[in-house]
Amino acid sequence: MSPLRLPDFPWDSLAGHTARAAEHGGGIVDLSVGTPVDPVPDSVREALSSVSEIPGYPTTHGTPALRAAAVEALRRRHGIEGLDPEAVLPTIGSKELVAWLPTLLGAGSGELVVIPELAYPTYEVGALLAGADVLRSDGLTALGPGRAAMIWLNSPSNPTGKVLGVEHLRKVVEWARERGTIVVSDECYLDLAWTSEPVSVLHPSVNGGSLEGLLAVHSLSKSANMASYRAGLVAGDPALVSRLLAVRKHAGMIVPRPVQEAMKAAFGDDKALLAQRERYAARRTVLRTALTDSGFRIDDSEAGLYLWASRDEPADDTVGWFAERGILVAPGTFYGPRGGKHVRVALTATDERVAAAVDRLTAA
DSSP, X not given: OOOOOXXXXXXXXXXXXXXXXXXSTTOOEEOSSOOOOSOOOHHHHHHHHHTTTOOSOOOTTOOHHHHHHHHHHHHHHHOOOSOOGGGEEXXXXXXXXXXXXHHHTTOOTTOEEEEOSSOOHHHHHHHHHHTOEEEEOSSSGGGTTSOOSEEEEESSOTTTOOOOOHHHHHHHHHXXXXXXXXXXXXXXXXXXXXXXXXXXXXXXHHHTTOOTTEEEEEESTTTSSXXXXXXXXXXXXXXXXXXXXXXXXXXXXXXXHHHHHHHHHHHHOHHHHHHHHHHHHHHHHHHHHHHHHTTOEEESOOBSSEEEEEOSSOHHHHHHHHHHTTEEOEEGGGGOGGGTTOEXXXXXXXXXXXXXXXXXXXXO
């Protein structure tokens, strides 16, 4: 058997820039990975501990109360109607699902997985793990008449923050249904809209009231500061979710019972979500102003947790410029060849660290 060939883990390549940024007298400001830094909501923490005495195995499908809470939150927050709680499946964060979804759905050797031209790296890794071929494309014309096993959408986008419009989403769904292609929409940043309102692929304006062939991936890592909990879900076509559930039962891919209870609480706590959005909005405003005042252009960045910035120079040069000022950002090349002249600047740092970054950018 040939060894599996995967790309190098991109964050390892930042070691030199990280060391340089850490030399700054005021300490490093890490705006690269995008890990949450704000408190986990009290409601979530209390829910986690409330079932800590339960000794038995949790169910792979999740508790009925969790699935009902997720359905209600998606209806209340995003206008998603007609979603059956049976077609909701909790996952161990969203990254493991993204990495294993092509395999779990049977997309193997000789089949095609389509990902965005600028994409979260794990989309490509997931296809490679399954032995499938990968095509980067943002348009349908480049795909030709052939069939793809899966097509990934990501709106709001990581890294660019771009929001796909309803018409675009509808065209992709129609194209995929004509060819029997599964559409998977990564909607982990759907709760964090700034200048454009993103729409779920599960919304009836996109899918005509049918969830056939559609899956949406959601996460509580950023919107509820639950990255350490590993709390995500996939929902959509009941037949596809049933297939995933059957395999995940065999594979032991189970969200721990206390985390399931915490997820239920997070889906019910709109007040905590709003407070977190306000924190990110304030950081976004001051960082965006400091970047534009320092000569950067901000492209897209309509929603999500990142600013997609450029000075029309090689991305690594820009990362080095930030590192000289004690700030660590991610090069756009992590996300695909089209990111060669951009960097991704995360909003996930404390107010104190964001203020430090602003001071350093202003001084520059």
